[in-house]
Each structure stands twice: as structure tokens, then as C-alpha cells.
Amino acid sequence: MPELVLHNTLTRRRETFVPQDPSHVRMYVCGPTVYDLAHLGNARPVVVFDVLARLLRRLFPRLTYVRNITDVDDKINARAAESGEAIGDITRRTTADFHADMAAIGALPPDIEPRATAHVGEMIALIERLIAGGHAYAAEGHVLFAVASFAQYGRLSGRSPDELLAGARVEVAPYKRDPGDFVLWKPSTEELPGWDSPWGRGRPGWHIECSAMSWRYLGETFDIHGGGSDLLFPHHENEAAQSLCAFPDSRFALTWLHNGMLLVNGEKMSKSLGNFVTLRDVLAAGEGEAVRLLLLKTHYRSPLDFSWAALSEAQRELDRLYRGVEAAPDAEAETPDEMVEALCDDLNTPRALAYLYALAAGARAGNHRTAGRLRGAGALLGLLQADPARRLQEIEQLNARGVTRADIEALIEQRTSARLTRDFARADAIRAELAGHGIVLEDGSGGTTWRRG
């Protein structure tokens, strides 16, 4: 079994991954705040950590993968206030949309998907521990974390408290002892969601939910914590501070993994910049699997610049890979060591894909066993698992574009007759007609076949 090497943000270097308990790996990944449709940037960590989960399941006997749903947040409240839709309806609908979108790009569900609102009790318990330990204080209905009480504050994100202060451009609330102190609990008005607590009716701050849910499902110390690089500060820094102070003997997450940002024209895709493309938009233009391939073509720590041209390129590449699968659909899947090794190299998906292309070429050339290895290698990446005949099903959808399967087959018959009488003008006319409907004909030794172009 190859050694898994991962780049740990905490140490900023590549490290051999050694789980606390080799018989049970524990991983936590920050999930979505459910107030709006997921965009392509939101999909990247999901796909990246889905590949990691598949790899970990192969390398270790057991994995518990937790990815939360944050369903209490001021952005959700704001959305409800704007639209008039009930908060519960927004979060339920958005969660369902998220599940559907992630399934469309081949991401398996995590083992546990806890919702923040179901863990307010744990959050309150954590906050009480922090107050008892002198790491938090109540002020004007809020409870704040005292960054000065934690000497290691800033270690994860590589900042000193002074630097943070120097860069602070945010207005400092008067009840904060230190500008860097952050909210653990805040008071809610009647209209806002709230829970009874020792500090009155209120709601949790942004970071505490992850500390609560990782603690509940993975314990005080666990192996891997993942998320987007934009979460490194303040979210992960604060999360770590809370958890380490609440459990002074723990180490919280041993390995921190951060994926790079998705860019559009060289700039980060984000809701606030308005340059985002929802997954729905992307899925209307290409297969979910092509989107997945697109996301895996770049190493997870590098930025990835999205373009529609890049998506269609991924679509072309995927089609070609599937031609390898189609060459021997019944071949027994087998996972090549080379694929595992590529992924063990800090999840080097570009290297893994290069190997996949080589397997596809072998499979197209008629090597049956290679076709099985292609299928098995694809499985580790969450690719190439569809029935090759899926193309025909997709073509059925082209009915709306003016041709049915029966039309296509009838035209092919006419064309075959024309070709037999060497009426090539007629044959070419038929091919051109089908091409107009996005159908490409291929004259092979066994007759004429067709596919989506």
C-alpha cells in the first residue's frame, strides 16, 4: 500500500498522512450555508474531498466523512427578509438543490451530514466550557471569544495578532475587549431565529457550529479538516481556537487541507462580485461528469480559471475517454496501482488523469484488461462509471431538437441504400441533415452508427 502524502496547511509542507487510529480515519469538511444555489466554486471542495474520501476508503478500513449543512446564518435571515419566504423553506429547498447538484457531478454523500440547527445544544456546551476556561466573556447579550487568551491564535493562518490588528478594516464593536475577538453567541430579536441560552434568547456566531459538529461526530481530535482556502482566515483559525481552548488536551484537526479558488477571468468567483456561474447554469451546458472532469484537471491547491471553452474541452475529453470504456463495457474493473500512487501524491489528479488517458488509448486499441483498468481507475476519480449506452439515452433528449431516434434510423437506412447505388450526393445530403440536428454518423465495418456530435 503506497504512502499517502498530503500538504498540511498547518505546517505548510507535505507530510506522510498517519491517522490517529489506522483502523478508522476521521475527516471533516466545511459544507454549504444554505441560502442560495451552489455555484461552481462551491462545487470544487465537494469534488476534491469526494476524491480524497474515495482514496481514503481504499487505503484504510474505515472512514467517517462529515460535511455539515449550516442552516442558521444571517445571510439566510437576510434572504428571508427580502423574499418573504420562511427560513425553514429556504434552507430545506436549498439543501435539496445542493444535494441534487452534487449528485449530478458524481459526488457521493458524506457519511454524516449534520445540520447546525440540530446542534445548538453542543454549541452552548462549548461556549460554557470556553467561559469557564477564561477564553470567552459575555457582554451586552453577546458572548465573545477572547483571542488574547489563546497564545497560539494565528498559528494556522500564519498571522500574528499584530498583523491582524494592522489589517483590521472592520468597525470594532464597543463591547469587544480586543478588536480580534469574535462572536460565539449573539442576541436575537423576536423575528430572528433564536434559542434559549444562559445568555438569553439568541443564535450562534459563524464559527462555533463547525467546532460543535466535528466534536460531536469525530471527537476532540480528528485527522483531516478540509475547506476552501478562503476559509483559512478567519473561519478555520477561529474554529481551531475555540476547539483547542474548549479541549486543552486535544489537537483538534491534525491535517488541514485547503482547495484553491475557482476564478473567472482571473478573479475569484464569488457572490459578492456577481461573477458566479451556478452549477445549474453549467449543467445546462454540459454533462455533470464533464464538470467534474474540468474540476479535476487542475491540482486542488491551485486556482482554477473557469471558462465555457474549458468546459467544452472537458466535454470532448470525456467523450474520448468513454470511447475506451465502450470498447469493452463488460471488462472487469480493476484499480491500477499507478492511479492510487498518483492520488497518494497529494491528490495529484492531473497526473492521475494523464494515466487515465493512457489507459483509454489502450482500451480503444482493443486491450480488454486495460479497459477494465480504465473503468477501475475512473472509479477512484468518480469518473467513467456511467453505462456507455448512456449516450443513446441522452440523444433521446434531442427529440426536442426536431429528430427522434426513429427518424435518425430511417434516414440512416435511406442513406445506406443511396450509398449502395453510389448516390453519394444523396448520402451526403442526409448526413448534412442529421449534422444539423447534432447527430454525427460513423460508417464502420459493421454498418453505420450514430452519436451525439
Next chain:
RNA sequence: GGUCCGGUGGCAGAGUGGCGAUGCAGCGGACUGCAAAUCCGCGUAUGUGGGUUCGAUUCCCGCCCGGACCUCCA
């Protein structure tokens, strides 16, 4: 301004102290009535100036450029 990351062929994108992967696109060829698909072949790249070294794209320093974070954000 501070911190961090990165600059590789037309595009995308890896690796590596010593012949610079892979894919897409392009070009040539085989095959085809013509195509498509497939196969074979070809071309062009390591931002810039120094340093270390027998040798640097790879290590070190400066510069230029780009991005992220420092504020809600995957």
C-alpha cells in the same frame, strides 16, 4: 500596507538538479466514395536579472506580473 501562493508550448496543465509529462486545438499521413472515429507522425514553452553548481525550469536573492487572505465567501 501586511501575510501567503503562483508565473511552463496556441490553450489547459504535471513532473524534474542533467534527453521538458499529458490533454485539447493545429498541421501531415494511414483508413474512408467523402467524412467521422481510430491509429501513426510533427511543431512551438519553463516571466526577468543575478547567485550556487560540472550542469537549474527545478535551489537561493532581487525585480516585474498575476491571484488569494487580512471583511461575508468553498
